[in-house]
Amino acid sequence: MELFALSDVPEVREGDDLAAIVEDRVDLRADDVLCVASTVVSKADGRTVNLDDVTAGDRARAIAERLEAITGEAKDPRFAQVVLEESNDLVMEAPFILSETRFGHITVNAGIDRSNVPEADLLLLPEDPTGSAERLHEELGVPVVVTDTCGRPFRHGQRGVAIGWAGMPASRDWRGETDRDGRELGVTVESVVDELAAASNLLAGEGDGGTPFVVVREFDFGDHGGSDNLFREYDDDLIRQALQAWEFPG
Amino acid sequence: MELFALSDVPEVREGDDLAAIVEDRVDLRADDVLCVASTVVSKADGRTVNLDDVTAGDRARAIAERLEAITGEAKDPRFAQVVLEESNDLVMEAPFILSETRFGHITVNAGIDRSNVPEADLLLLPEDPTGSAERLHEELGVPVVVTDTCGRPFRHGQRGVAIGWAGMPASRDWRGETDRDGRELGVTVESVVDELAAASNLLAGEGDGGTPFVVVREFDFGDHGGSDNLFREYDDDLIRQALQAWEFPG
Numbered sequence: 273m274e275l276f277a278l279s280d281v282p283e284v285r286e287g288d289d290l291a292a293i294v295e296d297r298v299d300l301r302a303d304d305v306l307c308v309a310s311t312v313v314s315k316a317d318g319r320t321v322n323l324d325d326v327t328a329g330d331r332a333r334a335i336a337e338r339l340e341a342i343t344g345e346a347k348d349p350r351f352a353q354v355v356l357e358e359s360n361d362l363v364m365e366a367p368f369i370l371s372e373t374r375f376g377h378i379t380v381n382a383g384i385d386r387s388n389v390p391e392a393d394l395l396l397l398p399e400d401p402t403g404s405a406e407r408l409h410e411e412l413g414v415p416v417v418v419t420d421t422c423g424r425p426f427r428h429g430q431r432g433v434a435i436g437w438a439g440m441p442a443s444r445d446w447r448g449e450t451d452r453d454g455r456e457l458g459v460t461v462e463s464v465v466d467e468l469a470a471a472s473n474l475l476a477g478e479g480d481g482g483t484p485f486v487v488v489r490e491f492d493f494g495d496h497g498g499s500d501n502l503f504r505e506y507d508d509d510l511i512r513q514a515l516q517a518w519e520f521p522g
Numbered sequence: 523m524e525l526f527a528l529s530d531v532p533e534v535r536e537g538d539d540l541a542a543i544v545e546d547r548v549d550l551r552a553d554d555v556l557c558v559a560s561t562v563v564s565k566a567d568g569r570t571v572n573l574d575d576v577t578a579g580d581r582a583r584a585i586a587e588r589l590e591a592i593t594g595e596a597k598d599p600r601f602a603q604v605v606l607e608e609s610n611d612l613v614m615e616a617p618f619i620l621s622e623t624r625f626g627h628i629t630v631n632a633g634i635d636r637s638n639v640p641e642a643d644l645l646l647l648p649e650d651p652t653g654s655a656e657r658l659h660e661e662l663g664v665p666v667v668v669t670d671t672c673g674r675p676f677r678h679g680q681r682g683v684a685i686g687w688a689g690m691p692a693s694r695d696w697r698g699e700t701d702r703d704g705r706e707l708g709v710t711v712e713s714v715v716d717e718l719a720a721a722s723n724l725l726a727g728e729g730d731g732g733t734p735f736v737v738v739r740e741f742d743f744g745d746h747g748g749s750d751n752l753f754r755e756y757d758d759d760l761i762r763q764a765l766q767a768w769e770f771p772g
């Protein structure tokens with residue numbers, strides 16, 4: 273399996289044709305998977321926001337005040353407003369906002385970025401990353417994974433995850449298969465789109481690399497079942513239930 | 523960047539020399555990273571347990587009874603006993619046991635496996651995966667990442683993560699670097715060992731593949747700071763605090 277980033281990718285602007293940018297830079301093969309940083313999907317879709325265009329409501333103002341009191345740092349209530357608008361539901365509101373995005377992904381500040389956004393204050397995540405992946409998949413003919421970099425419980429730091437995918441299942445389903453000794457497997461559902469996103473992030477990086485597109489060549493999904501069930505629903509997510517029941521002591 | 527699994531790896535037994543198994547199968551290069559599934563590290567270290575040798579204490583019996591009542595499935599109190607012995611601290615005890623292993627990793631059932639373990643009932647995680655990685659790194663001369671497959675909050679399924687590493691920092695520290703427009707970065711600490719573990723899991727798989735060793739060739743860490751701070755401490759982990767404060771309603 274080989275991974276490489278596409279080079280000489282321009283600054284992406286609203287309306288840009290991402291499939292054409294890719295096709296101009298690589299002859300994709302049938303066994304390739306294309307990983308795309310959500311940043312450029314959002315830019316192509318015009319998902320920028322300027323804070324001057326935002327009016328904070330009561331809830332956003334209350335959240336920003338509380339975060340200001342906790343952290344001792346100025347918090348813009350208009351930013352909290354945008355996070356609320358991008359969220360189905362809040363999982364935690366202090367000491368940082370953890371929420372479920374419209375498409376079911378749980379992340380800090382609804383995944384809104386301030387880096388690598390030249391022409392506006394904020395860049396929202398794509399409205400429907402799987403829809404975006406589907407369009408790119410149709411145009412390019414290979415599986416597409418839309419990635420973001422985000423944190424996770426229990427561990428420091430961040431890593432690449434999939435937020436949308438098309439042309440392949442999200443997970444390899446190992447149920448019904450056996451281990452080396454014919455016993456049932458403990459691990460049954462392997463989130464390969466997350467593993468692909470993590471791998472591609474090793475090349476995309478977080479800074480000024482200019483490498484939002486990474487091709488994974490000769491990844492072998494293998495002869496397994498597949499599943500597209502990546503984001504847990506509330507009823508099925510005890511950790512989220514525990515967090516929503518909890519109140520930050522401060 | 524290229525990844526390949528070593529082939530013709532034998533069944534690993536207590537006392538086996540993993541470095542020799544690797545060296546017999548590949549000429550490692552200076553820019554390689556070796557990812558090793560923890561299963562074979564544990565096997566070489568003899569970390570197997572037979573339930574007949576375990577006596578469950580009161581706490582393990584209480585936990586197993588509760589889990590039996592909740593799930594309607596028989597639960598062996600001796601298994602709960604082993605999980606307790608492998609744990610520094612429990613994060614949740616129902617409806618499944620989530621705990622911190624001795625070396626700081628939070629995972630279900632202390633990461634104890636029943637798959638790919640021919641000669642015993644259970645396989646524990648390595649006692650000190652970073653120590654194991656250090657020994658392999660000294661013998662092989664390349665960075666080593668010890669991996670496991672485990673679940674995570676908010677998402678279905680499991681994926682590869684690092685539980686030990688040596689010869690390279692756990693994370694790329696992007697602090698002080700800037701984005702394409704000279705602005706400060708939002709993502710500052712990228713857990714590259716987790717990203718490498720996820721990538722290698724795409725080739726190692728969960729079943730009878732027999733491929734616990736994956737070489738990552740030409741991964742470029744780049745000119746960044748590094749950090750080895752991967753597992754959050756209790757005081758620094760709000761999600762864990764919230765979970766420990768929570769009581770499963772059932």
Ligand SMILES: Nc1nc2c(ncn2[C@@H]2O[C@H](COP(=O)(O)OP(=O)(O)O)[C@@H](O)[C@H]2O)c(=O)[nH]1
Pocket residue numbers: 280281282283284285309310311312315385387388419420421476477478479480481482483484485702709
């Ligand atoms: N060429 C190019 N690279 C970009 C652009 N926007 C972001 N990048 C690069 O894409 C990669 C990922 O950027 P990042 O901000 O971490 O995106 P995210 O993980 O999707 O939030 C980095 O190498 C950035 O330099 C763009 O418009 N053009």
Ligand SMILES: Nc1nc2c(ncn2[C@@H]2O[C@H](COP(=O)(O)OP(=O)(O)O)[C@@H](O)[C@H]2O)c(=O)[nH]1
Pocket residue numbers: 452459530531532533534535559560561562565635637638669670671726727728729730731732733734735
């Ligand atoms: N050759 C060989 N492969 C093994 C052995 N034990 C496990 N594996 C393989 O190692 C890979 C990872 O196994 P898994 O049970 O998922 O390990 P874990 O992720 O570390 O818990 C799979 O390809 C297994 O078939 C062994 O003793 N010898």
Ligand SMILES: [Mn+2]
Pocket residue numbers: 310311383385420421
């Ligand atoms: Mn982002």
Ligand SMILES: [Mn+2]
Pocket residue numbers: 309420421477478709
């Ligand atoms: Mn990123």
Ligand SMILES: [Mn+2]
Pocket residue numbers: 560561633634635670671
């Ligand atoms: Mn395991």
Ligand SMILES: [Mn+2]
Pocket residue numbers: 459559670671727728
């Ligand atoms: Mn595994």
